[in-house]
Amino acid sequence: MDKNTPLLEVKDIVKRFGGLVAVNRVSMEIYPGEVVGLLGDNGAGKSTLIKVISGVYQPDEGEIYFEGEKVNINNPMDAIKLGIETLYQDLALAENLNVYSNIFLGREKVKSLLGMIPVLDHEYMMEESRTVLSHLGIEIPSLKNRIKNLSGGQRQSVAISRSVYWNAKLLILDEPTAALGVTEQKKVLDLVRTLSSQGVAVIIISHQLYDVFQVAHRLVVLRRGEKVGERLTKETNSDEIVGLMVGAELVEGGR
Ligand SMILES: Nc1ncnc2c1ncn2[C@@H]1O[C@H](COP(=O)(O)OP(=O)(O)OP(=O)(O)O)[C@@H](O)[C@H]1O
Ligand SMILES: [Mg+2]
Numbered sequence: 001m002d003k004n005t006p007l008l009e010v011k012d013i014v015k016r017f018g019g020l021v022a023v024n025r026v027s028m029e030i031y032p033g034e035v036v037g038l039l040g041d042n043g044a045g046k047s048t049l050i051k052v053i054s055g056v057y058q059p060d061e062g063e064i065y066f067e068g069e070k071v072n073i074n075n076p077m078d079a080i081k082l083g084i085e086t087l088y089q090d091l092a093l094a095e096n097l098n099v100y101s102n103i104f105l106g107r108e109k110v111k112s113l114l115g116m117i118p119v120l121d122h123e124y125m126m127e128e129s130r131t132v133l134s135h136l137g138i139e140i141p142s143l144k145n146r147i148k149n150l151s152g153g154q155r156q157s158v159a160i161s162r163s164v165y166w167n168a169k170l171l172i173l174d175e176p177t178a179a180l181g182v183t184e185q186k187k188v189l190d191l192v193r194t195l196s197s198q199g200v201a202v203i204i205i206s207h208q209l210y211d212v213f214q215v216a217h218r219l220v221v222l223r224r225g226e227k228v229g230e231r232l233t234k235e236t237n238s239d240e241i242v243g244l245m246v247g248a249e250l251v252e253g254g255r
Pocket of ligand 1: 021041
């Protein structure tokens, strides 16, 4: 794949719910290592669009290309196999399991005892988890801590680490910082930057414009299901983006 091929490209995606057009002919692309902010007011179609990309919904119209090839993403497993990992606000971590068990959840490493009895390889999973967390600069006191005893930001970090460990090429974050304190928000944003520098593409949805401006290279704005604008972050500002989000006619001085 050459550098000019987008990692992911969606073309003219339409998703309807009964009579409502939640996503209306939206096209966008994202390159390896790029961070794209997906913005829009409540109900603009952001979550619906990413659910199409992550295989939760089937589009009514449109095409998806991954690494230059047309793909059908019929279910979430198809997306994961391609390297598309999506984190929703409910993170799908197992509260009662510890950190490393969550990183290996559903893909546990088994070794055989005395050459015959299968047992979980705790040491391997702990060491591997320690490595991925330290690559990402994440500090968690003990990997034997249960998830339910971690802070929101630490949980978010574990979930992101899990995606990275299993080779995510595209990470989609739907409101990753909404429930976090200021310091923890900052850590998650740092993590997004680290991932980007390691070549992972990230689509981030957030109502916190300031956060998105901090990390995104490019911004895509949806309104009422349609893409109404796309800007390089360094060539725009929050006034212009808010204008696009709400419709210029509502902004003072707009037409
Ligand atoms: N499963 C569904 N069935 C019917 N309508 C839906 C469904 N999911 C979303 N919608 C509608 O589609 C539109 C887009 O919703 P979506 O959740 O994509 O918005 P959003 O941009 O993520 O908003 P928010 O910022 O509030 O999360 C809304 O009008 C919503 O009510
Ligand atoms: Mg949403």
